[in-house]
Amino acid sequence: MNHKERMLANLPYRSWLDGLSEERMECKKKVFAYNNLPPDAVEEREKLLREILGKTKEGYLNIESPFHCDYGYNIEVGTGFFANYNFIILDVGKVRIGDNFMCGPNVQICTAGHPLHPETRNSGYEYGIDITIGDNVWIGGNVLVCPGVTIGNNVVIGGGSVVTKDIPDNMLAYGNPCRVVREITEADRDFYFRDRKFDVDDYK
Template structure:
């Protein structure tokens, strides 16, 4: 039996993102995100019920400000006390793990999918999913972009507006486009 596009995505192989099963999963995520964005903050709390149920895991004390966007949700894993400020986008075609105590500023973007470089295959919807791991107690400044395949170590700092294309060691501070280390 041939692997489904979802199975290929989960395996880190090239898959077609223009697929009915994946479309359905994205629609489920869109409904959960919509509920989170439109529910009264007092009623919603830290995570709206449908968004909390959608996420792969969300430990105690996680807070996701609205608006928030994700592709699927089930690949997102939030450690205890994680804070995502307003406007964060996580395109979670692969696992995204965010360690306890980590804070993402407003409009941080995490992009796991990478589209094919061949224009014909790209137009056909081929992409590959690369995971992102952010360690404990990291601080990701507002407007930062984190590409798939990147690991950010514990206690690291990513400056606002930085574009992170390579992994960041624990305790390091990176800034710029592309993000480069600076002394703290």
Template sequence: MTQTNQEKMHNGGLYQPSDPEIAKQQQQCLELLYDYNQSRPTETTKRQKLLAKMFAEIGPDCYLEPPFHANFGGYHVHFGDHVYANFNLTLVDDTHIYVGSRTMFGPNVTIATAGHPILPELRRQDYQYNMPVHIGNNCWFGAGVIVLPGITIGNNVVIGAGSIVTKDLPDNVVAVGNPCHILRPVNEHDREYYFKNRKIDWDNL
């Protein structure tokens, strides 16, 4: 049975994103994204209403600092609650991106689901494929992190600034580098120090 380009978008098949139906839907999504990025800092209610329209799912108390960029304006994005994104979060949401609650994105983070074949003749015909990205709860992505298509990241993961995530990451690790690798687990040291030699003053938190 022949699959449509819309179906192939979400099952990892090769498809042509120039399909008129896809292009029409994408343009409608980008109109909402434009409105969001043109909103004023005081228009918090307007922003929340726009996000509810733009995203596939979005929980309460999420905040995305404009400018926010997304291929489909968040239409294929699923956020839990209390997700925070600093300037220039880029979501290549040609298929689904799942982000758990209380995850934070530093400035200039990119989460990509789309890829293109290495074979030149397929690229000349504008073929593309998409693989979903899954991100757990309570993660922190440093500035400039890039996550490639098809990646799964566990809960409580910290990814260092500038890292390029090419492989899955388990729960409760600190990961850095290009390609991104596990530096160490989240451990007892992190219960005592929050930055270099600065101790956590638990009595005053």
């Protein structure tokens, strides 16, 4: 197994070997081009974004600039995808995101990590562990999603959270470390913010 194969298998690997440095550089060039396109170049931006990402679906896709990732090809996203400013994905491992995803600014999805012991860490070995995010997920601003995490369907992650463990379906979770606070239920349907009810009917 070469070091790229080890990386893709979630095994310890060295990031400068077997063409990985060159692949990251190619991704950086595309990301730089994307981040420097004019905001009204909507079609060109979407076309380039689909080239950067490994797998996308038809339908709405938008990431506000600036956006950064390592390889791009390790990222799979669904339809109805929106990420706000300063979105970062360290896609050393696979990142799979479902349909109707949205996130606030300064969100980081980081599959990458380094060994705990300093001598082992100084050996140059690092790792990436896959992250999976389900359908209909909203992640608030300044959230960090750590390696190996799975976030279920219909989940809301509150702003500023550090997600170190899996979050089940249909949950509101927040904090550092992020913890499930309660289930999202039918009773939440009529409220747009805390105890504030909708004053219109076309949200249903």
